[in-house]
Amino acid sequence: MPPILVVPIYFEGRHALLDSLGLRLRRTFGLEPRIRQPWFDPEIPFQPARSQYNSTLLLAQLLRDREDEAERVIGVTAVDLFIPVLTFVFGEAQLGGRAAVVSIHRLRSEAYGLPSDERLLAGRLDKEAVHELGHTYGLVHCDVPDCVMRSSTYVEEIDFKSAEFCPACLAEVRAAR
Amino acid sequence: MKPESATILIVDDEFSVRDSLCGWFRKDGYHTDTAENATEALRKLQEAAWDVVLLDIKMPGMDGLELQERIHQIDPEIVTIMITAYASVESAVQALKQGAFDYITKPIDPDELSHLVRRALDQRRLKSENVQLRQKIEQLSQLGEVVGDSPQMQKVLELVRSVAETDATVLVRGESGTGKELIAQAIHANSRRRFFPIVPVNCGALSETLLESELFGHEKGAFTGAAYRRKGRIEMANGGTLFLDEVGTIALKTQVELLRVLETKEFTRLGGTRSTRVDFRVVCATNQNLEKLVEDGQFREDLYYRLNVFSIYLPPLRERREDIPLLARHFLQKYSLQMNKGFTEISPEAMDLLVRHEWPGNVRELANAVERALVVGKPPVVRPGDLPMRIGSLSENVPADSLAAMEKTHIARILERSNWNITRAAEVLKIDRVTLYNKIKKYDLRK
Numbered sequence A: 001m002p003p004i005l006v007v008p009i010y011f012e013g014r015h016a017l018l019d020s021l022g023l024r025l026r027r028t029f030g031l032e033p034r035i036r037q038p039w040f041d042p043e044i045p046f047q048p049a050r051s052q053y054n055s056t057l058l059l060a061q062l063l064r065d066r067e068d069e070a071e072r073v074i075g076v077t078a079v080d081l082f083i084p085v086l087t088f089v090f091g092e093a094q095l096g097g098r099a100a101v102v103s104i105h106r107l108r109s110e111a112y113g114l115p116s117d118e119r120l121l122a123g124r125l126d127k128e129a130v131h132e133l134g135h136t137y138g139l140v141h142c143d144v145p146d147c148v149m150r151s152s153t154y155v156e157e158i159d160f161k162s163a164e165f166c167p168a169c170l171a172e173v174r175a176a177r
Numbered sequence B: 001m002k003p004e005s006a007t008i009l010i011v012d013d014e015f016s017v018r019d020s021l022c023g024w025f026r027k028d029g030y031h032t033d034t035a036e037n038a039t040e041a042l043r044k045l046q047e048a049a050w051d052v053v054l055l056d057i058k059m060p061g062m063d064g065l066e067l068q069e070r071i072h073q074i075d076p077e078i079v080t081i082m083i084t085a086y087a088s089v090e091s092a093v094q095a096l097k098q099g100a101f102d103y104i105t106k107p108i109d110p111d112e113l114s115h116l117v118r119r120a121l122d123q124r125r126l127k128s129e130n131v132q133l134r135q136k137i138e139q140l141s142q143l144g145e146v147v148g149d150s151p152q153m154q155k156v157l158e159l160v161r162s163v164a165e166t167d168a169t170v171l172v173r174g175e176s177g178t179g180k181e182l183i184a185q186a187i188h189a190n191s192r193r194r195f196f197p198i199v200p201v202n203c204g205a206l207s208e209t210l211l212e213s214e215l216f217g218h219e220k221g222a223f224t225g226a227a228y229r230r231k232g233r234i235e236m237a238n239g240g241t242l243f244l245d246e247v248g249t250i251a252l253k254t255q256v257e258l259l260r261v262l263e264t265k266e267f268t269r270l271g272g273t274r275s276t277r278v279d280f281r282v283v284c285a286t287n288q289n290l291e292k293l294v295e296d297g298q299f300r301e302d303l304y305y306r307l308n309v310f311s312i313y314l315p316p317l318r319e320r321r322e323d324i325p326l327l328a329r330h331f332l333q334k335y336s337l338q339m340n341k342g343f344t345e346i347s348p349e350a351m352d353l354l355v356r357h358e359w360p361g362n363v364r365e366l367a368n369a370v371e372r373a374l375v376v377g378k379p380p381v382v383r384p385g386d387l388p389m390r391i392g393s394l395s396e397n398v399p400a401d402s403l404a405a406m407e408k409t410h411i412a413r414i415l416e417r418s419n420w421n422i423t424r425a426a427e428v429l430k431i432d433r434v435t436l437y438n439k440i441k442k443y444d445l446r447k
Ligand SMILES: [Zn+2]
Pocket: A131, A132, A135, A141, A151, B027
């Protein structure tokens, strides 16, 4: 199995989530997860004026890894991410590139005043990670209702879709590899 | 059904704005390009046709207002959207007066942005007839898994096509597992609302107290712990379709509130002060006898008439057995691809078993049976031994070595027996519906 680097950034004490994500990456992409501590200062993407982390800058740091044999690199974080024009993002990836990042910050039910639900959170993280990695294989958003590449701009929309690619998206991922 | 042809030009002097908007729209499948200033924008406007131009209101040299005027001289049909900083909302209002479709204030909520662009393209689309024609052709291929050659299903599809384009409320009836949600999706996909979301609400899973926040959403800080604004389902469905599943299970008190929203198309977020207008279509589904519920006083008559404007009945799988081979092959293909296994066919003996089975769980049960066969079987052929039906109904031989295992088996059996009618199963189990839903989730039970 080709490796994928999984980089926890401000993600302490979340082993169960990393385990579930690892299983998902093996199953969906056939990638072997290798956990790596960040090799960069995680404060570089921080923007004090917004108290959030710039996901584009974070992607640039993730791409400075030295492990050339890793097919992909994905950052996983609990801090709130943004891109300059938007109030927040759940994650970001390079379209047709090598790196992706996802945040659980707004995937947590607690953020909306609801009771915590670890199982739901793990499912949402898995879906968002598969979705962002899908972008790295060149996929754009898909309108098939339960396809993981369907765009989700609010948290419950993630719950409407599955963690799987629809046949057309899956064929595209396979063709890209 | 992506508006593949849609093109978006972004004009902003700030690199990070251009870069992040461009990346965002490309992932949405739009053809997107950027320009740093008015001169470059005008050149790109000459070189290609654009549907939407997003432009910064304040740029060195020619500013956004002036550029907008030039754009509309080139092509009055181009939809323009202004990008402003918080400070320049006044000039944005000026831009609206001069023909801008809308404006966005940085930073914008991702959901608002995607909604805005969809509205913009919708307006643009209305103006161009041949685009509509092209989309008609796309629509018909969207019915996916509701496919069937039987006369019953052909009739259903015909009804779907004829009602989809109207904005009428539709009630989809049929046993569980017949694919009522897929019919709702097909109606939505074939309607003029297809570029907006279809938002499902599982009415049976909502307790009375949860319902308000679920349907209406809440403002940031509306109560302790609410760090972010939560969009209610009704607001999510704005422009699109609200799909109310298991509509017969809604509590009487909630029926009153729902009826009011359906009548006024207005709601107020919890902790909010203003009521918000929404525009959505309703498709609902039930496996219950609503007329009987009305008679028994468990379902409001006025709500019943409001929802039952046009109804579509989905026949159970056992009444259209000729569709089984087609559906089985469809699921074989789908799961074989998903699991990356080389299954290509179903043996005639196995197919015979499939066609003769009663399928109390309908299409969903068939899908599960095929999926399981691919897990246990050996490619490329599905054989009778790979199918679960020979084992009989839900097995009695699940090792019940723990209390949880016994509970799981028991709940699964009751659900199966009540044909996944949650209300009925909850009654038998003497627990409330929400508890039952939580247990279904906990044990990962499926129809
Ligand atoms: Zn995406």
